[in-house]
Structures are given as structure tokens and as C-alpha cells.
Amino acid sequence: MDVFATALPALGEAWALILQPVVLGYLVLGVVMGLAVGVFPGLGGIAGLSLLLPFMFGMDPVLGLALMIGMVAVVPTSDTFASVLMGIPGSSASQATVLDGFPLAKKGQAARALSAAFTSSLFGGLVGALFLTLFILVARPIVLAFGLPEMLMITVLGLSMVAVLAGRVALKGLAAAGLGMMIGTIGEADAGGSLRMATYDIPYLTDGLKLVIVGLGIFAVPEIVALLRRDRSIAEDARLGAGWGAGVRDWFANKWLSVRCSLIGVLVGVIPGLGGSVVDWIAYGHSVQSTKDKSNFGKGEVRGVIGPESSNNAKEGGGLVPTLLFGIPGSGSMAIFIGAIALLGSGTIEVGPSMLRDNLDITYSIVWLLALANVVGTLLCIAASGGIAKLTTIRFTYLAPFLFMLISFAAFQSGQNFEDLLALFAIGLIGVFLRRFDWSRPAFLIGFVLSNPVEKFSNQAFQIASFRFRKSFEEGMEYIFSPIVIILIIVTVISVVIGIRQAKSIMAEGEVKSGSKRGPLIFLLIIAGYLTVALINANMIPDFNMTDKIVPLVVGGLALACCLALLAQMILRPETDPIFADKDAAGDEAEAPYGLWSTLAWFAGLIAATWLVGFILALVGFLIAFLRVRAGASWARTLILTVAGIVMMCLMAGALNRDFPPGLLQDMVDLPWPLG
Amino acid sequence: MKTKLVGGAFAAAAATMLAATPALAEVDFSGKTIEWIIPFSETGGSAKWANFFAPLLSEELPGNPTVVVKFMPGAGSTKGANWFQEQKHEDGTLLFGTSGSTQFPYLLDDPRVRYEYSDWNPVMASGTGGVAYLNPEDGAKFDGTANNLKGIDFIYGSQGATRLDLVPLLAWEMLGMNVEPVFGIKGRGDGRLMFERGEATIDYQTSSGYLGASADLVASGKAVPMMTWGTLNAAGEIVRDPTFPDMPTFKEVCAATDGCETSGEVWEAWKAFFVAGFPVQKIAFLPAGTPDDVIKTYADAFDAVRNRDDFPTIAAKRVGKYDVFVGEGAQAATKAGTTVSPEAKSFVINWLEESYGVKLN
Incomplete structure (x- = not known):
């Protein structure tokens, strides 16, 4: 019990460090800044922390930590606003929240969804901290038990959630996931540096597509376009139903x-290298599997919000373990955090193996500052949720131009290239059609997110396993089939079996009527065409770089096989079969007053104008034209809204020291910021 | 304090630099914001390096401008460097930082490289060292030579053979050791974790990485240090690393090991790439066409930074005890870090293809 003998005094010292008015003040300051940054999609902890870095040099360690942790802790809380209210995944941590949170908002229950999400976040954060207080002392051997085969299996477990989210036609879900994985392999391979579906003449592609862009393109663009076509408010009857109290009761x-999802969050968060990408999907899958009546998932089931939101704040706590114990950041924001800690005070705190031995009090301060920040942040968010939820009652045509503005800005922040906007538009187009023809968008996104880990872990595990097998057969088997791997295989198999049995009742896209054969068939042929080209492209990689071609070949081959099977079914089956689902054939979209292409043209126009005159000038023109022509607003209202939008954009970018996409005009003449 | 410099030229250059009394700089950055672009992500060693220098630089530049570090990652820094190649001098508020990973593709004629180091204006350069270490079981067989390590299959988590990892990989091969690299890890921290899990059996870290975590493994008996890459003395010879004076250098181990030569084609190639990658690893540049007074202002500011009373203490903890070159010293250092003999280059290109199937071009 000497563990407790060292832990208890350190815990006491940690509390004494934290519970000082000035420390709490800094914490609240950090929380407020974190909330402000997190509300905007695409700007997460990295942007916020980079802003704080210059002030950390020589700062009192506890004050600096309070400020930074306040900021990091609440980003996964406040990005829920965008996920629930607008269907925009604010960060990788809140992708699964969109699935049920946004439909709740459409039902007019945004405040309920938000407060259920925030309460879950708060609880997840606290469970995470409590668990860590004990776990961090014994974590080291456990973390080290997760080698490459184990990480590969966790990734596969995440991938198996595709079975739950595949939709009515399982083959379509599989093909969507395969397509997502193939899109994820675009660019330079990690292992051997071969190019997949890219060329050095387009440097943008060699880096691959960023998660922010794919997330926004797949979820946000199609929703914005669909709502805009209908020209109503997000909440279908423009009224708010259940209030924030209902969400708290839902959580209770x-x-x-x-509790279970929080523990999933901490445990997966602890494993370095996986980070947040799988946690929310595993939690969502678990929520589905453990619910008796599954018919509401995808249409606004509050359990689908509570699960992922409990896990994503808990994950931040779990992520501290590899960060503090091994000096290995679990995410981009944790990486900056490590750098910033070294700036604090006299520079004596160094994260890594010595952290627990030399700075256990600081370690505990970090854990509990995280928990406190969660409490403060959540209370602020719940207080704000009722008011902010009113946004869902505004006529959507007044929101849409600002959402186009925000997602373009967010996309640009991921790579600082004009091509980011083109990529957003292209992926958005894929998203629009995936949605229209009822191909599972979550499956696509899971495929994309897990493409890189699957490739990396399987290649590396294979290489090490083959060295072990060369030594002896037993050593190889022992390496691949460790007890953890076997347990994970069993969990995966159970989850797939349950998932397949239930997939038909979970419709992430809601009910979709079938239409004519032509549209779905053409879309299928385009996907099959892309997969074929990608396969040929992967096959051209020379064999000595087998690590770079094997995953695209296998995944692409499987996805193409799914497409061919679908093609055969499409030829054989009648037009009324669910396989021909088409949102434009019947329902809201078919009756929408505006067409798809004319709506997309507005977005395309903003991007084209940006290419010519840069983002801010293009935005001025876009906002005025959109509000006057599409929304039919008066000149006075148009001008007020335009000025408000531009000012907000400039304030935010200015405060975070960010640039705007430049255009041809900026190449020719030097203009002052924000125009240039 | 004993100063160790890269090459005699640096020593001379640095001396001139210090002897010349800095003329009153007319450049004033009051109210301006200096953007220091790092072509890597926020997570790497270059980020750490720039974040360390940024606040110090801000204090020493005339007018105390805000210095912000911005990141432009992509294609292992090639993207950012290609971008910087296109930039012209405007008002001196753009600074760019490169690393060994920017230098190596340049030296190896990687087809993606569209940048030219000689167009840029270096204002500060700094180096680092590296330490290789073994697992305890095999480490027990290490007796200052690699003679007992031949015939053992080692596994090494590597970022890629064309990156800085070519220095350790070539060194181990020269010692006759059989090291199988597992490619595709994203940073040396991941390599260390692989080593801690027992999946990798040999590892190397740059000095700051070693001090931060690996030294602890050694202290608790989970790793055995093997050798450092060493540093260069004023005569351009490899000597013991001042940060790790008790560890033998690769040169010492090689000399003691049967079949390893510290002269000849292979040795010269290894040394050339070591010099390009470690003693001059990170360089801060101003863009092409920057006027001399601006260059001098920056050089003076960095000079003031490295002469701070507390600099050795804070630098030792954050970036290691290595030389910081400014002004003409930085120019000489950049030259040393960005040139290798044609023989060394063709040897390495050939070795990469034979050992790892990597074709450049």
C-alpha cells in the first residue's frame, strides 16, 4: 500500500496548490477563452494554446497550468454547440454527437440535446479525473502492454462500428467505409513515401486530406445545402420544445x-497513438448496442448524444497518461501542452518518466484542474444553451451564409492553402450525394478516420511479427495473440454480430424513399470508377514498397467487390427496392423550393470569388448578394448583417493571429490585413 | 566556458562577429509582429526550438515586436520550404526555421525539393547530438565494441531511411550489426515507446529526447547506452559530446570494432551526413533579397540572446548544450550543413537503394 502512502500527501498538496483564488481566476479565464475558441468549428485546443504560448515563458507553473488546462479541457465541451445546432462536427471528438444531436435540434429539442450533452461531458470529465487519480500510479505497465497488435485490434474494433452504422443496405455501408478508407490513403504513404492518387505537381494532395475538411464536407455541407433548399428554420416548426431541464433528467x-462510456473514454484515451479518433464511435456503438428500442437512433435518440459526449471529455483525462508519463502527446493540443510546460517557471517540470516521481503534486494538480475546468465550463455552457438554442428557430436562409463563411474559414485553417477550399467543396459534393442516395456517411467517416491507423499498425505489426516468427513460431504467436488481443477479437466479433442484426433498424439518414434507377446507378458507377482508378494506381507502386500498396489494394479490392455486388442487385431488383433510395425522389427534398445545383452554386461562387479577390473581399460580395437575392432582405438588414459577419470574422482571426485565404488580387497588389 | 565550434571557419567568423561593435541598428520593429514559420507540426523538435527562442528574440529585437511561431507542416517540411523559396523580403517580419529533415532531401536531390538554401539568409543556427542505446539483454554484451552484437537481429522504429535516421542506420550497418527498421513512425518519441514496450530492441534519440526520457530508462536498468554521434571540434574532428562526456562516440566504437573503418569512402559518407544533420541541425533564415541592415539586426539580436547570463542554464534544459551560431558564423554553419561531397552523396543514394529499395528521382 505504499502507493497510497505517496499518493495521499501529494493529492493533499495538489489541492492546496489549486484552491487559491488567483489560481481559480486563471482557470476561469482559460475556460472562457477555451469556450470562445471551441465554439468555432475547426479551431480547437491547438489554436487556443498557440495563442497562450508566448505568455508561458517563466510564468508561475500552477497559474500557467490553470490557464492552459482551463482552455484545453472545455474545447470538447463547447464544440458540441456546432455539432448539435448546425450538424457541423466541431472537432474529431464530436463527430458521433452529430448523428443524434442534430436530429434532436431539428425536432426543436436543441436545448434538451445540449444540456444532456453538457451534463454527460461534465460527468465524463469527473469520472475521468477520479479514475486517473488512482490509475495514474499503476498505469505505466498497462500502457506498455498495448503494443502494435493490440492497437491494431482496437482500431479494428472502431472499424467494426461500421456494422452498426451501415444503414439499410449493408453492402452500401461497407462500400462507403471502403471508399472512406481509400480517400484516407490519398497522398504520401507513411512507411515508404510512395504516392497514392497524388502527384508532386499538386503538392496539396501529397499530404492527404485533413480530417477537419472531410468532417465538414461529409456532415456540414450536405446539411447546410439541404436546409437551405427547404428555406425554413432548423427546428422544423420554428419553436423550441423541451428545455434544458429535460436534458439533465435524460442524463440522470x-x-x-x-458511466460506462466515460470509462471507455478514459481507457481508450490512455493508449498513445489512438487519440480521439475512435473513442466517440466506440461509445456510440456501445450506446446503440445497449439500448433495447433502437428505432430512434439517427432520428434523435438522446442516448446517442449521452454516450459519445460522456466519453469525449473523459478521453482528455485519459490522454494525460501518455502525455505525462511517457512524454508522448495523444493529440496535437497535448503536444503543445508538453512544450508549454517546459516554458513554465524555471523550466524544472519536464513531462516524461520522471514526472510521477519528481512532480506527483503537479501531476495531481493537472488532473484536478482538468476536472474543475470541466465543472466551470459545463455550468457556463448549460447556462448559455437555452439562449443559443434559439438560433435553431431563425429562418435558415439567414444563417446559411454565415455557416458557409465559418466552414470555409475552418477548412482554410487546416492547411493554409486555397486548395483547402476546393477540397472542402469536392468532399462536400461527395457528402451531398452520399446523403441523397442513402449511403452511410458515418461509415464513410469512420473509414476515413481509421484508414491511417489501420495501415500503420497492420504494416508495423506485420513487420515485427515476421521478425519474431523468424526467431521461433512460439515467439511469433505469443506476440500476435496476446491475451489483450484475444479479448479484443472476441469483443469485436460480438459487436459485429450484434451490429449486423440491428443495422437495419438504425437509419442514420432517417427514412428515405426509393426513386428511379438512374441516379443511384450513376452514383454507384462513379464510385466504382474511382475505386478502379485508385486500385490501378496503387498497383503501380513498385513491389519493394509493399507496405505502401498492400492496404489500398486489399481495401480497394473489397470495396470494389461490394460495388459490383450492388451493381448486380441494382440490375436485378425493381425500382421500389430500398437499394434505390433517393432523397430527391420523395419527401422534404423533393418538395423543396430550391434545387440542389442552384444552392451549391452559391457556395461555389464564394470559393471562386475568393480565388480572385481573397476571402474577405469575396465574403463582402457574397454576403450582400446572398442576403439580397436569396434571402430577399432589405438593404438596411443586408448591410447590418454583412458588417456584423465581417467584423466577427476579423475579430476572431485577429485575436488568434490567423490569416485569410488570399486570391489573385493579393498576388498583384499588397493589401493590408485583413484584405491581404 | 570551453567553446566547441564547427570547423575553424566558424571560429574565425564568430570572432569577427563579436569583435565588430554592433553599429546602432536603424531597423525598428515597434508595434510589428514577426512571423516565424516552422515547416513542421506543433508537435516536433523544431516547434520546441522555435518556441524556446521566440520570446527571447522578442526581448532583444529593436522595438520588442511580438514574435509568433506559425506552423506550416507538410511533406516532411518540403512544402513549407518550397513556399519560403517564393517569398521575397518585405519588411523583415518573416523568419523561417529549417531542420535536418529539410536539409537531407535537399542534399539527396529529392524530386520534391524546389528550394535553394544559397538563396536564403541564415541569421542563427544551432546543433544537437544523438545517443544510441540497447536493450539490457544485448546491452550486457556491449563492451565498447560491437563485436559481440553481430549476429543479433535488432528491431528499430524508424521515421524513414531518407530522413535523419540514415545516420544511425548507416552507423549500425558499419559496425556489422543487423538492424531491421520498422518504417512509418511519426516521431522519435514513438520509437522510444516501441523500445519500452519491447517491440523495438535498439533506439536512438537526439540529445533533448534522451535527456527527457531515455536517461531515465538507463537509470532504472531498462536500457544500456551504447554511443553518441559525438560533436566536431575546431579542427573538424569528431570528439566526445560535451553533454555526454562519459559515453564513447561512434568513432571510438567503430575504431575498436573488427571490420569497421574510421576512414575511407563509407566513413566519409557517414561523417558528411552526420555533419549535415547534427552539428548544424536547425537554422533560422530571412528570405531572399533581405537588406544587410535587417540581417545584421537579427544576427545581433540572436547574439544578445545567446549571451544572456541565464542562457546556458535555460538552453541546457530545453535544447541541450550545443553551440548557437549567429551572423557569419551561421552562414558558415549553413554552408557546412548543406553541402556534402559528390562521393558521399552518390554513396548514400546507392546505399539507400541497395539496402531499402529507395529510389530517389
């Missing part, structure tokens, strides 16, 4: 789900 009714 599902507290055990919240």
Missing part, C-alpha cells in the same frame, strides 16, 4: 450508460 435516467 441514463447515468449508467454515461
Whole structure:
């Protein structure tokens, strides 16, 4: 019990460090800044922390930590606003929240969804901190037990959630996931540096597509376009139903789900290298599997919000383990955090193996500052949720131009290239059609997110396993089939079996009527065509770089096989079969007053104008034209809204020291910021 | 304090630099913001390096401008460097930082490289060292030579053979060791974790990485240090690394090991790439066409930074005890870091193809 003998005094010292008015003040300051940054999609902890870095040099360690942790801790809380209210995944941590949170907002229950999400976040954060207080002392051997085969299996477990989210036609879901994985392999391979579906003449592609862009393109663009075509408010009857109290009660009714998902969050968060990308999907899958009546998932089931939101804040706590114990950041923001800690005070705190031995009090301060920040952040968010939820009652045509503005800016922040906007548009187009023809968008996104880990872990595990097998057969088997791997295989198999049995009742896209054969068939042929080209391209990689071609070949081959099977079914089956689902054939979209292409043209126009005159000038023109022509607003209202939009954009970018996409005009003449 | 410099030229250059009394700089950055672009992500060693220098630089530049570090990662820094090649001098508020990973593709004629180091204006350069270490079982067989390590299959987590990892990979091969690299890890921290899990059995870290975590493994008996890459003395010879004076250098181990030569084609190639990658690893540049007074202002500011009373203490913890070159010293250092003999280059290009199937071009 000497563990407790060292832990208890350190815990006491940690509390003494934290519970000082000035420390709490800094914490609240950090929380407020974190909330402000997190509300904007695409700007997460990295942007916020980079802003704080210059002030950290020589700062009192506890104050600096309070400020930074306040900021990092609440980003996964406040990005829920965008996920629930607008269907825009604010960060990788809140992708699964969109699936049920946004439909709740459409039902007019945004405040309920938000407060359920925030309460879950708060609880997840606290469970995470509590768990860590004990776990961090014994974590080292456990973390080290997760080698490459184990990480590969966790990734596969995440991938198996595709089975749950595949939609009515399982083959379509599989093909969508395969397509997502293939899009994820675009660019220079990690292992051997071969190019997949890219060329050095287009340097942008060699880096691959960024998660922010794919997330926005797949979820946000199609929703914005669809809502805009209907020309109504997000909440379908423009009224708010259940209030924030209902969300808190929802959480209470599902507290055990919240506990389980929090633990999933901490445990997966602890494993370095996986980070946040799988946690929310595993939690979502678990929420589905543990719910008796599954018919509401994808249409606004509050359990689908509580699960992922409980896990994503808990994950931040778990992520501290590899960061503090091994000096290996679990995410981009943790990486900056490590750098910033070294700036604090006299520079004596160094994260890594010595952290627990030399700075256990600081370690505990970090854990509990994280928990406190969660409490403060959540209370602020719940207080704000009722008011902010009113946004869902505004006529959407007044929101849309500002959302186009925000997602373009967010996309540009990921790579600082004009091509980021083109990529957003291209992926958005894929998203629009995936949605229209009822191909599972979550499956696509899971495929994309897990493409890189699957490739990396399988290649590396294979290489090491083959060295072990060369030594002896037993040593190889022992390496691949460790007890953890076997347990994970069993969990995966169970989850797939349950998933397949239930997939038909979970419709992430809601009910979709079938239409004519032509549209779905053409879309299928385009996807099959892309997969064929990608396969040929991967096959051209020379064999000595087998590590760079094997995953695209296998995944692309499987996805293409799914497409061919679908093609055969399409030829054989009648037009009324669910396989021909088409949102434009019947329902809201078919009756929408505006067409798809004319709506997309507005977005394309903003991007084209940006290419010519740069973002801010293009935005001025876009906002005025859109509000006057499409929304039919008066000149006075148009001008007020335009000025408000531009000012907000400039304030945010200015405060975070960010640039705007430049255009041809900026190449020719030097203009002052923000125009240049 | 004993100063160790890269090459005699640096020593001379640095001396001139210090002897010349800095003329009153007319450049004033009051109210301006200096953007220091790092072509890597926020997570790497270059980020650490720039974040360390940025606040110090801000204090020493005339007018105390805000210095912000911005990141432009992509294609292992090639993207950012290609971008910087296109930039012209405007008002001296653009600074760019490169690393060994920017230098190596340039030296190896990587087809993606569209940048030319000689167009740029170096204002500060700094180096680092590296330490290789073994697992305890095999480490027990290490007796200052690699003679007992031949015939063992080692596994090494590597970022890629064309990166800085070519220095350790070539060194181990020269010692006759059989090291199998597992490619595709994203940073040396991941390599260390692989070593801690027992999946990798040999590892190397740059000095700051070693001090931060690996030294602890050594202290607790989970790793055995093997050798450092060493540093260069004023005569351009490899000597013991001042940060790790008790560890033998690769040169010492090689000399003691049967079949390893510290002269000849292979040795010269290794040394050339070591010199390009470590003693001059990170360089801060101003863009092409920058007027001399601006260059001098920056050089003076960095000179003031490295002469701060507390600089050795804070630098030792954050970036290691290595030389910081400014002004003409930085120019000489850049030259040393960005030139290798044609023989060394063709040897390495050939070795990469034979050992790892890597074709450049």
C-alpha cells in the first residue's frame, strides 16, 4: 500500500496548490477563452494554446497550468454547440454527437440535446479525473502492454462500428467505409513515401486530406445545402420544445450508460497513438448496442448524444497518461501542452518518466484542474444553451451564409492553402450525394478516420511479427495473440454480430424513399470508377514498397467487390427496392423550393470569388448578394448583417493571429490585413 | 566556458562577429509582429526550438515586436520550404526555421525539393547530438565494441531511411550489426515507446529526447547506452559530446570494432551526413533579397540572446548544450550543413537503394 502512502500527501498538496483564488481566476479565464475558441468549428485546443504560448515563458507553473488546462479541457465541451445546432462536427471528438444531436435540434429539442450533452461531458470529465487519480500510479505497465497488435485490434474494433452504422443496405455501408478508407490513403504513404492518387505537381494532395475538411464536407455541407433548399428554420416548426431541464433528467435516467462510456473514454484515451479518433464511435456503438428500442437512433435518440459526449471529455483525462508519463502527446493540443510546460517557471517540470516521481503534486494538480475546468465550463455552457438554442428557430436562409463563411474559414485553417477550399467543396459534393442516395456517411467517416491507423499498425505489426516468427513460431504467436488481443477479437466479433442484426433498424439518414434507377446507378458507377482508378494506381507502386500498396489494394479490392455486388442487385431488383433510395425522389427534398445545383452554386461562387479577390473581399460580395437575392432582405438588414459577419470574422482571426485565404488580387497588389 | 565550434571557419567568423561593435541598428520593429514559420507540426523538435527562442528574440529585437511561431507542416517540411523559396523580403517580419529533415532531401536531390538554401539568409543556427542505446539483454554484451552484437537481429522504429535516421542506420550497418527498421513512425518519441514496450530492441534519440526520457530508462536498468554521434571540434574532428562526456562516440566504437573503418569512402559518407544533420541541425533564415541592415539586426539580436547570463542554464534544459551560431558564423554553419561531397552523396543514394529499395528521382 505504499502507493497510497505517496499518493495521499501529494493529492493533499495538489489541492492546496489549486484552491487559491488567483489560481481559480486563471482557470476561469482559460475556460472562457477555451469556450470562445471551441465554439468555432475547426479551431480547437491547438489554436487556443498557440495563442497562450508566448505568455508561458517563466510564468508561475500552477497559474500557467490553470490557464492552459482551463482552455484545453472545455474545447470538447463547447464544440458540441456546432455539432448539435448546425450538424457541423466541431472537432474529431464530436463527430458521433452529430448523428443524434442534430436530429434532436431539428425536432426543436436543441436545448434538451445540449444540456444532456453538457451534463454527460461534465460527468465524463469527473469520472475521468477520479479514475486517473488512482490509475495514474499503476498505469505505466498497462500502457506498455498495448503494443502494435493490440492497437491494431482496437482500431479494428472502431472499424467494426461500421456494422452498426451501415444503414439499410449493408453492402452500401461497407462500400462507403471502403471508399472512406481509400480517400484516407490519398497522398504520401507513411512507411515508404510512395504516392497514392497524388502527384508532386499538386503538392496539396501529397499530404492527404485533413480530417477537419472531410468532417465538414461529409456532415456540414450536405446539411447546410439541404436546409437551405427547404428555406425554413432548423427546428422544423420554428419553436423550441423541451428545455434544458429535460436534458439533465435524460442524463440522470441514463447515468449508467454515461458511466460506462466515460470509462471507455478514459481507457481508450490512455493508449498513445489512438487519440480521439475512435473513442466517440466506440461509445456510440456501445450506446446503440445497449439500448433495447433502437428505432430512434439517427432520428434523435438522446442516448446517442449521452454516450459519445460522456466519453469525449473523459478521453482528455485519459490522454494525460501518455502525455505525462511517457512524454508522448495523444493529440496535437497535448503536444503543445508538453512544450508549454517546459516554458513554465524555471523550466524544472519536464513531462516524461520522471514526472510521477519528481512532480506527483503537479501531476495531481493537472488532473484536478482538468476536472474543475470541466465543472466551470459545463455550468457556463448549460447556462448559455437555452439562449443559443434559439438560433435553431431563425429562418435558415439567414444563417446559411454565415455557416458557409465559418466552414470555409475552418477548412482554410487546416492547411493554409486555397486548395483547402476546393477540397472542402469536392468532399462536400461527395457528402451531398452520399446523403441523397442513402449511403452511410458515418461509415464513410469512420473509414476515413481509421484508414491511417489501420495501415500503420497492420504494416508495423506485420513487420515485427515476421521478425519474431523468424526467431521461433512460439515467439511469433505469443506476440500476435496476446491475451489483450484475444479479448479484443472476441469483443469485436460480438459487436459485429450484434451490429449486423440491428443495422437495419438504425437509419442514420432517417427514412428515405426509393426513386428511379438512374441516379443511384450513376452514383454507384462513379464510385466504382474511382475505386478502379485508385486500385490501378496503387498497383503501380513498385513491389519493394509493399507496405505502401498492400492496404489500398486489399481495401480497394473489397470495396470494389461490394460495388459490383450492388451493381448486380441494382440490375436485378425493381425500382421500389430500398437499394434505390433517393432523397430527391420523395419527401422534404423533393418538395423543396430550391434545387440542389442552384444552392451549391452559391457556395461555389464564394470559393471562386475568393480565388480572385481573397476571402474577405469575396465574403463582402457574397454576403450582400446572398442576403439580397436569396434571402430577399432589405438593404438596411443586408448591410447590418454583412458588417456584423465581417467584423466577427476579423475579430476572431485577429485575436488568434490567423490569416485569410488570399486570391489573385493579393498576388498583384499588397493589401493590408485583413484584405491581404 | 570551453567553446566547441564547427570547423575553424566558424571560429574565425564568430570572432569577427563579436569583435565588430554592433553599429546602432536603424531597423525598428515597434508595434510589428514577426512571423516565424516552422515547416513542421506543433508537435516536433523544431516547434520546441522555435518556441524556446521566440520570446527571447522578442526581448532583444529593436522595438520588442511580438514574435509568433506559425506552423506550416507538410511533406516532411518540403512544402513549407518550397513556399519560403517564393517569398521575397518585405519588411523583415518573416523568419523561417529549417531542420535536418529539410536539409537531407535537399542534399539527396529529392524530386520534391524546389528550394535553394544559397538563396536564403541564415541569421542563427544551432546543433544537437544523438545517443544510441540497447536493450539490457544485448546491452550486457556491449563492451565498447560491437563485436559481440553481430549476429543479433535488432528491431528499430524508424521515421524513414531518407530522413535523419540514415545516420544511425548507416552507423549500425558499419559496425556489422543487423538492424531491421520498422518504417512509418511519426516521431522519435514513438520509437522510444516501441523500445519500452519491447517491440523495438535498439533506439536512438537526439540529445533533448534522451535527456527527457531515455536517461531515465538507463537509470532504472531498462536500457544500456551504447554511443553518441559525438560533436566536431575546431579542427573538424569528431570528439566526445560535451553533454555526454562519459559515453564513447561512434568513432571510438567503430575504431575498436573488427571490420569497421574510421576512414575511407563509407566513413566519409557517414561523417558528411552526420555533419549535415547534427552539428548544424536547425537554422533560422530571412528570405531572399533581405537588406544587410535587417540581417545584421537579427544576427545581433540572436547574439544578445545567446549571451544572456541565464542562457546556458535555460538552453541546457530545453535544447541541450550545443553551440548557437549567429551572423557569419551561421552562414558558415549553413554552408557546412548543406553541402556534402559528390562521393558521399552518390554513396548514400546507392546505399539507400541497395539496402531499402529507395529510389530517389
